[in-house]
Amino acid sequence: MPVYEYYCEPCDGVFETIRMMKESGEPAPCPECEGAAERIMPTSFSAFVMRGGYPRRLPDRGTYWHLGKEVKEKPRGVAPNEHQELIKPRPKPALSKGEKAARRDWTRDERARTQRLKKEVKPGERPPAAPRRPKLR
Ligand SMILES: [Zn+2]
Secondary structure, three states, rough: OOOOEEEOOOOOOEEEEEEOOHHHHHHHHOOOOOOOOEOHHHHHHHHHHHOOOOEEEEEOOOEEEOEEEOOOOOOOOOOOOOOOOOOOOOOOOOOOOHHHHHHHHHHHHHHHHHHHHHHHOOOOOOOOOOOOOOOOO
């Protein structure tokens, strides 16, 4: 038998119940208050998520339900339809020791070259071509 999702308004929570397909449209008893909970239709899910507070998961394990995924906290400070626990981290690849050293050396050499040019190059004179910056990823 398929699993259907229901929303209990007094509890402001979501729960799943296995039911016969022909019964799926009828309200299901809430596991907390035993009140009649309406089935969540896939098309109304986004409207449901945005309504009032934020739906919890029933039975209440202290978690919330966000776009079909269980999360520990209410969403905060992230884009609509995103949740801080569901955003995939995109860490920048760390530079290797050699790359860091190359970048540091280049910065130091470039600074020294600029200092030298300020003293050596006279107005109207073309400064020598700059060395290429080492290619880093
Ligand atoms: Zn309830």
